Every structure is written in C-alpha cells, then in structure tokens.
Amino acid sequence: SKDAIILRRILVLQKINLFAHLSQDDFIRLAQIVEEVTYGPGEVICKTGEFGDTMYGIIEGNVRVHNGNETFAMLGQGDCFGEMAVIDSGPRSADCTSTDRTVLLELQQDQVFAFCFQNIEVLRSMMRVLAERIKGMV
C-alpha cells in the first residue's frame, strides 16, 4: 500500500546523517517528495567539471570520491555528497563512483534549500560537512 511505501521510506531517510534533526512531520513530507536511485558497481554518479544541481544521501552501498586514480574519500551509508555544486551552482569538484550496488536518495537543489530554510539543523549539518571537506583538502 501507499502508506507502507511511505513508512519504509521514512526508515530509509532516518539513516541519512544530514536529516538527524528532522521531526517526524518533516520525514513524512520528505518521504513524499524524494527520489531513490540505484547504481550498479563501478558506475559514475558525477564527474569532475560537469554541472549538476542534485545532491545525494547514501542509503546503502559505497561511493568513492576521486579524480582519476587519486581517491579523496570513501563514503558509505548515511553520508551525503554533491552538496558543493548544489551550494555554489558550480561544476562538480570530484568524480563520484559507486563501488558496489548502491542505493541513493536524490535531492534537487530547490528541495535542499527548502529543507535548509524549514529546518536550521539541516543547514548546520550541511555547513559542517562542507567545512570538514574543505579542511581536508588544504
């Protein structure tokens, strides 16, 4: 049933660290709008220099953040990526490739901003992630 799908979605969304502070109502709303996408092993999700206006939360699986052979980070369940291009509307800063079967939550830029405005904790989490990644780069 539709309710069962929404319930399952809520359980999945609660695994995303960025949403740790959302209320039950927020989760219900989010569950109705988000898209889930599945990638097979070794699929390129985003490519350095390409423009994109989506960010992702990892529900299941692993994603390698890299530029060619140089690996910057390995991300797993609960992590997000793609936030940089969403924030600055600029090109992707790295390649992101699934290492195994990977299920992602896909959020459009306007959805991300709407959630940031609705819930300041989402904005704080996103800024924290961004700061940590920038510090890691220098």
Ligand code: CMP
């Ligand atoms: P974006 O630039 O939109 O697309 C590539 C993504 O890889 C980027 O957003 C971040 O989410 C992620 N990323 C880039 N560099 C790093 C890093 N050093 N550590 C972790 N994640 C990164």
